[in-house]
Amino acid sequence: MKRERDHQFECGICGTEDRYLLHNVRHRTPSYRRLCTNCLLKDHRGLFCPFCFIVYEEPLQNDRSMCNKCPSIAHKLCIPSTYPHHSPFICPTCSSPGFSFINPNRNGDFSSGRVIDKDSARALVAAAKIAAISMTKAAALARVEAEKRVKEATFAKKRAREALERLAYLAAKENEMMEGIKGGGGVNDDAKKGGNTNEVYLISPPQITGQQQQQQWTLK
Numbered sequence: 001m002k003r004e005r006d007h008q009f010e011c012g013i014c015g016t017e018d019r020y021l022l023h024n025v026r027h028r029t030p031s032y033r034r035l036c037t038n039c040l041l042k043d044h045r046g047l048f049c050p051f052c053f054i055v056y057e058e059p060l061q062n063d064r065s066m067c068n069k070c071p072s073i074a075h076k077l078c079i080p081s082t083y084p085h086h087s088p089f090i091c092p093t094c095s096s097p098g099f100s101f102i103n104p105n106r107n108g109d110f111s112s113g114r115v116i117d118k119d120s121a122r123a124l125v126a127a128a129k130i131a132a133i134s135m136t137k138a139a140a141l142a143r144v145e146a147e148k149r150v151k152e153a154t155f156a157k158k159r160a161r162e163a164l165e166r167l168a169y170l171a172a173k174e175n176e177m178m179e180g181i182k183g184g185g186g187v188n189d190d191a192k193k194g195g196n197t198n199e200v201y202l203i204s205p206p207q208i209t210g211q212q213q214q215q216q217w218t219l220k
Helices: 002-005 035-044 118-185 187-195 212-220
Strands: 021-027 032-036 063-065 074-075
Touching: 021 035, 021 118, 032 035, 035 118
Parallel strands: none
Antiparallel strands: 021 032, 063 074
């Protein structure tokens, strides 16, 4: 249990435990993870300039340089003239395997003062903006999914109510038929309507009076 709680306060990729550098982000839909500033920026390279750390509000169309190895996009004017990988352009992350966007230990004592330089601060702000955009999109998708589930639940509830009403109707009809059979005596509905029936009924022969019998003798 303690180990699971510790996972909530460490980067989901590199495992760093610097909590103030962690960001909540939608990572590989539909999971959510906490990523440190460095891992978040490396995982979203196409959303910001790796030199000025401006987050792109819209896709960058002009005056851009795309990394020859990854989706990273930089402003042409932001690339230093002394940058060794200018043409073809290779972003700082791809040019150096150990590259890090943020290094809190660069200036001052991190354990006591938590001092970072200007570039690291820009990287931290860029990561926070990207995380906010990611969570805003995740919230919108969750809202749409919730509305869809509500509609499905409403429809299922309606179908269940209709099924119960149909069942109640059939049960009432069956009870009505059973009561009709019990109260109908020996004559069923088919006999009353003149329909075919397999039941046999005994009928007494007609009584012949003496005068009718004498007339019959006279005729003979």
